[in-house]
Amino acid sequence: MALIVQKYGGSSLESADRIKSVAERIVETKKAGNDVVVVCSAMGDTTDELLDLAERVNPTPPEREMDMLLTAGERISNALVAMAISAQGAEAWSFSGSQAGVVTTSAHGNARILDVTPGRVTEALAEGYVALVAGFQGVSQDTKDVTTLGRGGSDTTAVALAAALDADECEIYSDVDGVYSADPRIVNDARKIDTIPYEEMLELAATGSKILHLRAVEYARRYGVPLRVRSSYSSKPGTLVTGSIEEIPVEQALITGVSHDTSEAKITVTDVPDYEGAAAKIFRAVADAEIDIDMVLQNVSRTSSGVTDITFTLSKSNTEEAVKALEHVREDAGFDAVLCDENVGKVSLVGAGMRSHPGVTATFCESLANAGVNIEIINTSEIRISVLIRDADVDAAVQALHGAFGLGGDEEAVVYAGSGR
Amino acid sequence: MALIVQKYGGSSLESADRIKSVAERIVETKKAGNDVVVVCSAMGDTTDELLDLAERVNPTPPEREMDMLLTAGERISNALVAMAISAQGAEAWSFSGSQAGVVTTSAHGNARILDVTPGRVTEALAEGYVALVAGFQGVSQDTKDVTTLGRGGSDTTAVALAAALDADECEIYSDVDGVYSADPRIVNDARKIDTIPYEEMLELAATGSKILHLRAVEYARRYGVPLRVRSSYSSKPGTLVTGSIEEIPVEQALITGVSHDTSEAKITVTDVPDYEGAAAKIFRAVADAEIDIDMVLQNVSRTSSGVTDITFTLSKSNTEEAVKALEHVREDAGFDAVLCDENVGKVSLVGAGMRSHPGVTATFCESLANAGVNIEIINTSEIRISVLIRDADVDAAVQALHGAFGLGGDEEAVVYAGSGR
Numbered sequence: 001m002a003l004i005v006q007k008y009g010g011s012s013l014e015s016a017d018r019i020k021s022v023a024e025r026i027v028e029t030k031k032a033g034n035d036v037v038v039v040c041s042a043m044g045d046t047t048d049e050l051l052d053l054a055e056r057v058n059p060t061p062p063e064r065e066m067d068m069l070l071t072a073g074e075r076i077s078n079a080l081v082a083m084a085i086s087a088q089g090a091e092a093w094s095f096s097g098s099q100a101g102v103v104t105t106s107a108h109g110n111a112r113i114l115d116v117t118p119g120r121v122t123e124a125l126a127e128g129y130v131a132l133v134a135g136f137q138g139v140s141q142d143t144k145d146v147t148t149l150g151r152g153g154s155d156t157t158a159v160a161l162a163a164a165l166d167a168d169e170c171e172i173y174s175d176v177d178g179v180y181s182a183d184p185r186i187v188n189d190a191r192k193i194d195t196i197p198y199e200e201m202l203e204l205a206a207t208g209s210k211i212l213h214l215r216a217v218e219y220a221r222r223y224g225v226p227l228r229v230r231s232s233y234s235s236k237p238g239t240l241v242t243g244s245i246e247e248i249p250v251e252q253a254l255i256t257g258v259s260h261d262t263s264e265a266k267i268t269v270t271d272v273p274d275y276e277g278a279a280a281k282i283f284r285a286v287a288d289a290e291i292d293i294d295m296v297l298q299n300v301s302r303t304s305s306g307v308t309d310i311t312f313t314l315s316k317s318n319t320e321e322a323v324k325a326l327e328h329v330r331e332d333a334g335f336d337a338v339l340c341d342e343n344v345g346k347v348s349l350v351g352a353g354m355r356s357h358p359g360v361t362a363t364f365c366e367s368l369a370n371a372g373v374n375i376e377i378i379n380t381s382e383i384r385i386s387v388l389i390r391d392a393d394v395d396a397a398v399q400a401l402h403g404a405f406g407l408g409g410d411e412e413a414v415v416y417a418g419s420g421r
Numbered sequence: 422m423a424l425i426v427q428k429y430g431g432s433s434l435e436s437a438d439r440i441k442s443v444a445e446r447i448v449e450t451k452k453a454g455n456d457v458v459v460v461c462s463a464m465g466d467t468t469d470e471l472l473d474l475a476e477r478v479n480p481t482p483p484e485r486e487m488d489m490l491l492t493a494g495e496r497i498s499n500a501l502v503a504m505a506i507s508a509q510g511a512e513a514w515s516f517s518g519s520q521a522g523v524v525t526t527s528a529h530g531n532a533r534i535l536d537v538t539p540g541r542v543t544e545a546l547a548e549g550y551v552a553l554v555a556g557f558q559g560v561s562q563d564t565k566d567v568t569t570l571g572r573g574g575s576d577t578t579a580v581a582l583a584a585a586l587d588a589d590e591c592e593i594y595s596d597v598d599g600v601y602s603a604d605p606r607i608v609n610d611a612r613k614i615d616t617i618p619y620e621e622m623l624e625l626a627a628t629g630s631k632i633l634h635l636r637a638v639e640y641a642r643r644y645g646v647p648l649r650v651r652s653s654y655s656s657k658p659g660t661l662v663t664g665s666i667e668e669i670p671v672e673q674a675l676i677t678g679v680s681h682d683t684s685e686a687k688i689t690v691t692d693v694p695d696y697e698g699a700a701a702k703i704f705r706a707v708a709d710a711e712i713d714i715d716m717v718l719q720n721v722s723r724t725s726s727g728v729t730d731i732t733f734t735l736s737k738s739n740t741e742e743a744v745k746a747l748e749h750v751r752e753d754a755g756f757d758a759v760l761c762d763e764n765v766g767k768v769s770l771v772g773a774g775m776r777s778h779p780g781v782t783a784t785f786c787e788s789l790a791n792a793g794v795n796i797e798i799i800n801t802s803e804i805r806i807s808v809l810i811r812d813a814d815v816d817a818a819v820q821a822l823h824g825a826f827g828l829g830g831d832e833e834a835v836v837y838a839g840s841g842r
Contacts, residue, residue: 016474016477019478050497053437053497053501054500054504057437057440057441057501057502057504057505058505059508060508061508062503062512064514065501065504065507065513065514065515066504068496068499068500068503068515069497069500069501069504071496072493072496073493075490075493075496076471076474076493078489079487079489079490080475080486080490081478082489083475083478083479083486084478084479086482086483087478091483092486093485094486094489096489096567099565120565144520144541146517
């Protein structure tokens, strides 16, 4: 008998019929002799509908109340799944995040989990119930107010519960049946990955793979929770995220996959004076606006002029604010202009194998050159190479790299529309 | 400075615009120097939509989960009202029933309030916030599960909070601007009542007046909470429910109003053997099915036959179940048949004045006779006379009684469509 945590995203719960199939799978897992804890996101469009209502009564709503509002969505889906389970011959109790002991900071809208004390969940399991926990929400340690965990919150709830309960596995259900060597919508022979170490999954999640949220993978790695990515539409085993690249013998380490991301923009600050501190003023201005930057390129000073250009990438949603923050320090920092370019894309190659194969970077650059793709910025970690290119070149670049490193498989990829929170 | 509790029903909150007007009224009350506690029902159709979803995943859902599901509705409306208040220059905190200290029995779907410990509400008021409390919900003392209070739950939440906080007044907002001497849709010159003692309001609520729930009025009487019935569409003072008929000098006691109810059906059990215990078996069968009965008529035994008929009224929604329960004991109790009649209506005259005016019953019967209305059952309390008649005669009976006792006023009645929970 194992203890399994299952997490279902909003698209898996978008209608009464989908809720019934989810309940069927839960009851099956229970009847196979397992203890089952389930974390549900809000149904399909619920969150968007609530956001829309909020916008109509107050365009800048207080964050505490926003959390009170949004957490209703997960309570609804959890209660409905509990009812559907009961209709199929098992019994379930649903718990709010607070009832399940998900204790967080009081940062409304983006709270961090501080502790999980799932006493009531353990009790429910001991009495033979399926325990359902509302994802994405917790209770503030200080104020006892309802909080939400921000993006990827329900995945994080599931992993945190799995860690606190010492679960055998945490299954994340969505509309794709696993992690692929590249986006199957771009690469026909993308191969489903059976097992992937945490570090590689982190790099994929950080560079555009939408299937798992970075935060949840980090949490799983920290507590050694085996994560399984599965489709709620099939019974395939999916992809297991577990183990460290340190445990893989060097000769077995491989290149794992290609990810891409078109959600970033590029900002170039031109004619920055070439003295110490000018660059610092620029990055401080952006940091003070609480904007994260990703890739950075500082051109070599043009000797004749004594000035340089600084280029960096950031989320497209932050460009407007970043430009404003930079214009504010233009005079003080002494640069000329802020240029913004949204037609960029990032393509990354990930795999522990590149640590021991020095030719990887060369093959990487050659294959892009052969595909006619121009590299604007390059950026690497121990197990990743990322490049910034034109967004129109992204598909070609992904296909070229996937082919050059022989990542293709035989099985046909299965992809469904939609995605959960 | 006073402490005011305001309760808004679902129709007062059915859209973003309605929520904004409710917020306006709350902020006005706050800015006039009062401490304000607000109890909101779920928005318009939310509860029906949730019930429909539940029905689709499980036609007989577990009650614990039903409560978890339905309570989301009040959380949503409360959070939205808090946001709307914030947009209008005051600040508000919303609390779930559990957070506000509404402690109940564990009877899911129909829990009773055991205690109210509104520490967090008092704290919010002390810090200058408007405190919003989700109506209709509480937390079970034993299991710590979320419960709902059943029909009239939000009114009861408001009154219970007003009692616990020792509020100066509890205002119940709906779509009518007070308690009337009769339903203004039936009687043109129905008069709005300015003040009414608890006992009379209880009789009106028990005999068909929909404006206040019996349970909330009972709670208000027990704790001496002044209740004010007002319209959320106007600024009129409405009707104040306060004081006891015992405090009214006999010579000032009057007839207050006429109520009617067409939600009941009549069941007649025929040829019941005239021995002790036969009637008991009949009423026990109905009671065991947890069905409340209202008026009862046992005909005098027909000497020649040694049998009698027993007639009683009950809610139309219970007739099917009652007939089934009775058929089950037919052989044992020895009666002949169960007849069911849904075409009945009840009309009641209420007023402390009838205690000291012996002619009231005579005038009552004469006026109905003059209007051609036949009385099937008559039933009285110290301050009420009720009769069961044909449902087609209800309007004529209400008009006749209203006229005969001179209850009319000059002001035009204001009635809006819809009603809250």
